[in-house]
Amino acid sequence: MTTLQPPAAAEPRPAPPPARRDRRSWTGWGFLGPFVAVFALVFLAPIAYSLYLSLFRDQLIGGTTFVGFDNYQQAFQDDRFWAALGRVSLFLLVQVPVMLGIALLVALALDSGRLYGRDFFRISVFLPYAVPAVVATLMWGFMYGTRFGLVGDINDALGISLPAPLSPGLMLASLGNIVTWEFVGYNMLIFYSALRVIPHSLYEAAEIDGAGQIRVITAIKLPAIRGALVIATIFSVIGSFQLFNEPSILRPLAPNAITTDYTPNLYTYSLSFNGQQHNYSATVAIVMGLITMVIAYVVQLRGMRKGV
Amino acid sequence: MPKHSRRLLRGTVLICALALGATACGGSDDGGSSGKAVSEADVQAALKKGGTITVWAWEPTLKQVAADFEKEYPGVEVDLVNAGTNEKQYTALQNAISAKKGVPDVAQVEYYAMGQFALTEQLTDLKGFGAEKLSAQYSPGPWNGVKAGGDGVYGLPMDSGPMALFYNKKVFDKYKIEVPTTWDEYVDAARALHKADPKAYITNDTGDAGFTTSMLWQAGSRPYKVDGTKVSIDFSDQGAKTYTDTWQKLLDEKLLAPVTSWSDEWYKGLGDGSIATLATGAWMPANLASGVKEAAGDWRVAPLPQWTAGGKAGAENGGSALTLPELGGNKELAYAFVEYANAGKGVQTRVEGGAFPATTAQLTSQEFQDTKFPYFGGQQANKIFAESAANVADDWSYLPYQVYANSIFNDTVGKAYVSGTGLADGLKAWQDASVTYGSEQGFTVEK
């Protein structure tokens, strides 16, 4: 009876609703068709085009030549690409658990009914999601400033010297903070919605058993929203691997800390837009897409295996 | 399932074929007019006939020029579009050219980016319009810029940026520091200033390709040599050494404010005296007047410090031309507009709007030289700028892929600003990366 169950979870369900299986027909495509048509135009066609592009090389001098899988070979030996991937992997391993952890705690707090001003909390924590990444990065960029920004003001006022958030050493953490700020509320709302649809009969049963709050959370709430946790994790993994907006908008403030190959997505952007290397850029994007898919798949498998 | 996914796949392939076909058959060349002679009469006829031209430019003074042009030629409509600043516009232009659709009739291109478009023949050679006879009208730096290291004339110079030293006189007076005339004195001034006020810096620098190449230009370094598709890159000549030795001192002693130009922090620093000088192009006064209003009257202009006492070497920083993309239409009308804006009446309009011209007639005119800048306390700053313009060595060239090279400047040279890497090593890394890219793109590159 869980909600927000990711696709794979549909299979191991003990008793699938009978009405589903006996109507195997093409009718469903009538409803899904419009989505798929637009999807094919916006996603599949460009990807297919990129696959085609990835087999060629275009030079300023010499034009376009077919090179087979040379670009892929180059990508696998490309230090800049792997360094960028390593960077976002580190980001992923730290930022995603922190963000989802905070989101989950807030969602549980809201759901517990023990907060004063619950509605105010819910809307306020969600608000940063409404702020465009351009504006959010602008705001944090200001606060990070050590000369004239908020960090600088604090240093002056207290006579201390906080480390510079825009220095190369702290940049990844500073970006993590911006992303966390933007998306905590979004993930919180997903968890909270999932919590709200847990059937009351379960709580009533727990009450009869005399279970405490913590026990209710670990035994009922968390298992019930596992689907939501998994899908939020998958989308966060994709989001981390595609980290682009925040570093690219912050780059003018810290051009030496955020290199053009800082994240895989910045790297493909730079290859394509600064370097006119559309073919190689397409190749890197496809390799990156494959890696992301594999990891998303592993997350899903692991997430669903636990205790189903 | 396999059967059905195959069906799905077939659908996908169909759509892709559509996409590929669309780009693959994206139209043949629509007959550019490179080399073709276009007479003055043709241009006049086009003006009489009228029509619409699309102009991609971010230069703010062009708005008035376009309006005046429309007034003078009632049949002509100028659609002025700000398609982004600097490299954003080049990206847009490159995309439009790849798609062979939506290419503007006129595009603003900076001198450093000219080579990339000229080499791949994406810009119309204006010699066909008789543009080469206008060469005498322009100062040497900008004219060198529109030739982009080749024989053609790929645009008409719009503005230029002969460098000068802008300094905050109030700060210099307060700490009784002499305005430096050489870069060695500049370093001394930097030390004295930072010692007197630890929050104040002689200037800001976080690594800027345009600034560094201009400094190398002035120091006599010629790192790039371009001969068609043969390119050589070398940052180890004497000029480069002169520059890195001096600038390394400023870096080592932390005398440069780690604030990036054009950020709001930067504008703040220019206003409150914590950034005391700027060595930059002559287009800067307009930005100071509109962006740093609170420091009006504090700033002055001095000649650019020299590498040898008593020297007179200048350099250009920034500046752009108006060009005719090969795939644009309405060539005669487009050229008429470019000529009006950059060689005709438009020049004066733009000077009055605060732009810095590239034409010698304006630069040497009494009226221009006598102009008093209220922002600089009534100083006749144009005298300094004009002299600087005249002293720019015209044998500098940029790479035919300078836009890309500049984009990776901070990846390489940037290390010198945030870690222990030396500036010279940073330049070496930049050189290597530029060589690699050039070779990948099919250039014959020598180190």
Added chain:
Amino acid sequence: MTSPVVTVPDRSATAPAGASRTAPRLRGPRRRHTPGRPRRSVLLTVLTGLVLLYSLVPLAWLVISATKSQEGLARSFGLWFDGDFALWDNIAETFTYDDGVFTRWLLNTLLYVVVGAGGATFLAVLGGYALAKFDFPGRRAVFAVVIGAVAVPGTALAVPTFLMFSNMGLTNTPWAVIIPSLISPFGLYLMWVFASEAIPAELMEAARIDGAGEARTFFQVALPLLAPGIVTVLLFTMVATWNNYFLPLIMIKDPDWYPLTLGLNSWNAQAQTAGGEPVFHLVVTGSLITILPLIAAFLLLQKYWQSGLAAGSVKE
């Protein structure tokens, strides 16, 4: 005030089809949710308050900064007011600067949101309903393909997409922004999950037995039940469309078709060019004005959620 955000008919209770059709079970008032009517906790409120503070301080900076003039921004402490209170002047200037182009951007954004987010929600609802309630060839592959496609970095797809759209004559038109906005993978997922929970199979069977066609079953039976989920998806797609930046940046060169994000960015970039006039105060004020409609929509939709269930399910 205290009814749940999203509630669905309880299928675990095997109510007869007829019964659930006339009166789908509603969740009771919230206080029955946890046993023993929880006591409000100051400690928990304070701890959650830290997250709240973290969320709101940057927004406070935005609000405070919007009250400052261009000079005031430069000279005053970020989190406190400057002597001059310039908010009204800034708002007026934002709407009049550059021949009032801001209003145009605002209207463009509204167009993109109404058509783009509305369309995206509609497609997601249709698709989610299909995935949840029909078994059809290729059904299982659909979501895997969607996730896989989303995993490919969008920046590298931008140029191929641009070339395609350009050849279809769509660049520099509103369609170049709207068509890509029509796809919301997360929306599709949410509607899939939601539809499989919220629409009892018995109810659809009953409608079919009554002779309703597929379209009628969808619009008259399914859609009302899906209302709370639709609101959630609409919220997400609205934000995504409203904040859309990268694709319009490539697709739209005509400032007359800019969305707000691009317009604000072009104002911000104005400070970075020779002869350009820095208008940071307008960028800040414009940013504030940009997020206000979204916040208003949140508040309105929040109300809708609270009564949404009753409206959605009792109607039938």
